[in-house]
Structures are given as C-alpha cells and as structure tokens.
Amino acid sequence: MHKTQIREILLAHCRLSVHVEKLADESDLYDAGLTSLMTVNLLLALEDRFDIEFPDHMLSRRTFQSINALSDAISEILSLREQ
Amino acid sequence: MSSEIRTDVEAIVDRVHRVGREIVEPAAAEVDRAARFPTESVAALRAEKLLSAYVPVQYGGMGLSQTEVCRICEVLGQYCASTAMVYAMHQIQVACIVHHGQSSPFFCGYLRELVDQQLLLASATTETGVGGDLRQSKCAVEVSGDSFTLEKHAPVISYGIEADAILATCRRAPDAAPSDQVHVVVKRKDMELEEISSWDTLGFRGTRSLGFVLRGRGGKEQILPASFADILAQSMHPFSHMVWASLWLGLATDAVNRARASVRAAMRHSPDTRQVAQLRLAEVDEVLFGMRSGLYSTMAEYERMLAAGDPEAFKNFGFAIRVNNVKLTCSELVVDVVGKALAIVGISGYRNDSKNSLCRHLRDAYGAALMVSNDRIRGLNASMHVIHRQD
Numbered sequence: 001m002h003k004t005q006i007r008e009i010l011l012a013h014c015r016l017s018v019h020v021e022k023l024a025d026e027s028d029l030y031d032a033g034l035t036s037l038m039t040v041n042l043l044l045a046l047e048d049r050f051d052i053e054f055p056d057h058m059l060s061r062r063t064f065q066s067i068n069a070l071s072d073a074i075s076e077i078l079s080l081r082e083q
Numbered sequence: 084m085s086s087e088i089r090t091d092v093e094a095i096v097d098r099v100h101r102v103g104r105e106i107v108e109p110a111a112a113e114v115d116r117a118a119r120f121p122t123e124s125v126a127a128l129r130a131e132k133l134l135s136a137y138v139p140v141q142y143g144g145m146g147l148s149q150t151e152v153c154r155i156c157e158v159l160g161q162y163c164a165s166t167a168m169v170y171a172m173h174q175i176q177v178a179c180i181v182h183h184g185q186s187s188p189f190f191c192g193y194l195r196e197l198v199d200q201q202l203l204l205a206s207a208t209t210e211t212g213v214g215g216d217l218r219q220s221k222c223a224v225e226v227s228g229d230s231f232t233l234e235k236h237a238p239v240i241s242y243g244i245e246a247d248a249i250l251a252t253c254r255r256a257p258d259a260a261p262s263d264q265v266h267v268v269v270k271r272k273d274m275e276l277e278e279i280s281s282w283d284t285l286g287f288r289g290t291r292s293l294g295f296v297l298r299g300r301g302g303k304e305q306i307l308p309a310s311f312a313d314i315l316a317q318s319m320h321p322f323s324h325m326v327w328a329s330l331w332l333g334l335a336t337d338a339v340n341r342a343r344a345s346v347r348a349a350m351r352h353s354p355d356t357r358q359v360a361q362l363r364l365a366e367v368d369e370v371l372f373g374m375r376s377g378l379y380s381t382m383a384e385y386e387r388m389l390a391a392g393d394p395e396a397f398k399n400f401g402f403a404i405r406v407n408n409v410k411l412t413c414s415e416l417v418v419d420v421v422g423k424a425l426a427i428v429g430i431s432g433y434r435n436d437s438k439n440s441l442c443r444h445l446r447d448a449y450g451a452a453l454m455v456s457n458d459r460i461r462g463l464n465a466s467m468h469v470i471h472r473q474d
Binding site: 017028030031032033034035036037039040043054059060061062065 | 219260261263264310312316395398400462463469
C-alpha cells in the first residue's frame with residue numbers, strides 16, 4: 001500500500017549495501033545492511049512523510065525488518081487514526 | 084529446580100574454586116609475564132569437564148544455565164582474568180551452537196564430540212577493513228558441492244593457535260551483501276593460520292589474541308543453520324557481555340578481597356585506631372554491589388527470555404540497550420574498584436612481588452572498556468534510545 005513511498009525513503013535516508021530496487025518486499029532489511037542509526041533516520045522520515053507517530057509497542061526491530069513489515073505497521077497506525 | 088540439582092551446582096562452583104586456588108592462580112603471574120597461553124589452567128578445566136558446562140545433559144554436558152556459567156567465569160576471574168576470558172569466550176561459541184545448532188544432526192554430533200574431547204572453541208568475528216562492525220563481513224563462504232572454503236583476514240583471534248576449532252562469521256555467498264552473514268565452524272585439522280600480528284599488551288596477556296589470515300575448509304553442514312543476525316541478537320550479544328562482565332566482577336572481587344586482607348593486617352598492628360582504610364573498604368564494596376546488581380538483573384531477564392523461547396522478544400531495543408549497559412557500566416566500574424582497592428592496600432599493592440599486589444588486576448581492568456570499544460557501543464545505544472522509550 002505504502003511500499004513505493006517506503007522505498008523512496010529507504011533510498012534517500014538509508015545507505016543499504018543492497019540497492020533498494022533489488023530488494024523484495026519481504027527481504028530482511030537488517031541483512032541488507034540496515035543499522036541502528038539508519039533505523040532512526042528511517043523512523044523519523046516515515047513519521048514525517050506519513051504524518052504519524054509510531055506507538056511504543058511498535059518500536060522493535062521487527063517493525064523495521066522488511067518493507068512489508070513497515071507497510072503493515074503504517075497501515076495499522078493510519079487505520080487506528082481513522083477510527 | 085530441585086534442591087539436589089542446586090547442590091550439584093554449588094559442588095561445581097567449589098571445584099572451580101579448588102582448581103582456581105591450586106592451578107590457575109599459581110600460574111597466573113607467569114602467564115601474564117610471558118604473555119603465554121594458560122595451558123595448565125585450561126587442562127585443569129578440561130579435566131573437570133567444564134568446557135561442556137553449557138552443553139545440555141542429553142549430549143553428555145553439565146546442562147548448566149547461563150547464570151551458572153557466568154558464576155564459573157566470575158570465580159575464575161578471581162584467580163586469573165586471562166584464563167577466565169579464554170573460558171568465557173569459549174562458552175560464547177558453545178552457546179551459539181547450543182541455541183542455534185540443535186536442528187542439525189551434524190551439530191548434535193558435534194556437541195557430543197565437544198563433551199567427549201573437551202574441545203576448545205575460538206571465535207573469528209572482526210575482520211580487517213570493516214572497522215570492528217560484527218554485522219559486516221568482507222569474506223564469504225564458498226560452497227561447492229558438499230564442501231566449503233573460506234579465507235578470512237582477522238585482526239584478532241584469541242587463542243586461535245591453541246583452539247580445536249574456530250567459529251568464523253562470513254557472508255553467506257560470494258555475491259551476498261556484507262551484512263547477509265552466516266556462522267561457520269572450521270576445525271583445527273582443516274585450517275591454516277598465517278600470523279599477521281602479535282599480542283604484547285598491557286593486560287589480558289594470556290588470551291593470545293594474535294591476528295591471522297584464516298584459511299579453512301570443511302563440509303557445508305558445518306555452517307550453522309541460522310542467520311548470523313539471529314545468532315548475534317539471541318545468543319552472542321547477550322552471552323558475551325554477561326560472561327565478560329562476570330569475569331570482570333570476579334577480578335574486582337579479588338581486588339576488594341586483597342584490600343580487605345590488608346585492612347585486617349593493619350588492624351592487627353593497631354587494633355584501637357579506626358582507620359580511614361576501613362571506611363574506604365566499605366565504600367569500594369558499594370561500587371562492587373552496583374556492578375553485581377546491574378549484571379544480575381539483566382542475567383535474570385535473559386534467563387526469562389530464553390525460558391519463554393520467543394525469538395521475537397530479542398528484537399526489543401530495550402533488551403539490547405540493557406545488555407550494552409551491562410558492558411558499559413561493568414567495564415568502567417572494574418577500573419574504579421581496582422583503583423579504590425589499590426588506594427586501600429597502598430604501596431604493597433603497587434609492588435609486583437607482594438602478597439597483595441594489584442598490578443596485574445589494574446592492567447587487566449583497563450582492557451575491559453577497550454575490547455569492543457565502549458564508545459562504539461555507546462553510539463549504538465544512543466541511536467536506539469531515540470527510537471525506544473522506557474517501559
């Protein structure tokens with residue numbers, strides 16, 4: 001759903017060792033070189049782009065594990081806001 | 084746990100103390116002076132079957148818990164920090180296999196072999212050109228048919244020459260990304276080690292942490308059946324910092340014991356005067372208490388997580404931060420404790436040849452913050468703090 005935007009942000013904010021175009025939606029981002037510091041930048045950029053705030057319970061490596069995981073998390077946050 | 088098993092563990096700890104007093108401590112000064120491997124101490128640990136302390140009972144090991152293995156490291160740390168460090172580093176590798184290898188027939192067999200032959204395992208994680216980042220490898224395992232080859236330029240492999248096998252991290256394949264890693268066992272008979280650097284340091288001189296080019300080969304079943312990211316998060320990272328902190332705690336405890344002995348001796352000479360040293364002794368024990376408390380609370384958390392068996396729990400940033408805090412605080416407090424103990428003991432602690440000498444303790448203590456640089460770890464914590472709020 002938000003995967004294109006997530007890919008743009010990954011490209012702009014995270015210097016992964018695998019090119020974003022070569023990543024599958026389910027590829028492990030940590031195996032692709034995502035570091036703690038990049039995770040911070042990714043989180044802040046996603047919050048800015050989608051105008052959201054990640055709740056505490058989502059702040060774990062699992063949320064940032066793949067493009068799919070990020071997309072699911074963002075969908076969940078957005079749907080909670082609409083309710 | 085039944086009281087019977089508890090007695091067993093206490094009996095094991097008593098045996099470690101005996102080995103410490105009779106073999107490890109008498110050799111410690113010479114190991115330090117010559118920067119040689121503590122051969123007799125490791126032989127004594129082998130004779131007591133302590134190299135398989137963490138191997139489950141079903142493979143013939145002692146089946147001790149992580150906390151109990153840490154206790155052994157702590158006891159050894161009271162007699163010779165280099166011996167304790169060799170033992171601790173070996174246990175980290177054992178834990179990686181116990182936690183991540185048991186789905187593989189090869190590794191189940193290897194655990195039995197480890198018990199029977201009391202194999203000593205070393206580690207090759209850091210690599211020339213990756214700046215100390217464990218989550219990146221340049222070298223790759225090259226699998227062809229059923230076998231593999233591997234060449235790794237490792238600036239440090241502690242007791243690499245003395246070990247029976249080395250567990251090395253490497254990329255999954257020659258075309259894999261630097262952080263797409265696996266963990267491979269290379270056996271002594273299947274490797275050549277070309278020495279590229281020596282180990283003549285201020286402290287921890289007996290760990291023999293030389294640099295090598297490691298060239299190895301073996302069967303592809305020797306690649307642990309898990310991603311290194313999971314091995315690191317669930318086993319290597321928490322286990323390392325807690326076994327290391329335990330041996331630093333043992334080192335610090337012995338320094339305080341030496342300070343206590345010197346205060347007692349002084350009081351025998353002049354029993355009526357209340358000495359400043361007594362207050363200082365109470366004060367240094369408070370620091371030791373703080374060191375122990377942080378370590379033990381994190382060990383208890385880790386034991387609960389292992390018992391719950393949920394690999395997802397290890398993705399929590401809070402746990403990783405707390406494990407790093409154990410390393411940061413204990414590695415800095417050990418210097419503080421030994422320094423305070425030295426102030427109590429006075430000039431005889433400063434002498435190399437006195438009964439209460441603290442020279443080796445002080446030199447060893449300074450290594451703790453440098454072996455895996457504290458500022459690197461603090462930097463990781465700094466990043467994680469931004470995305471983590473306290474529970």
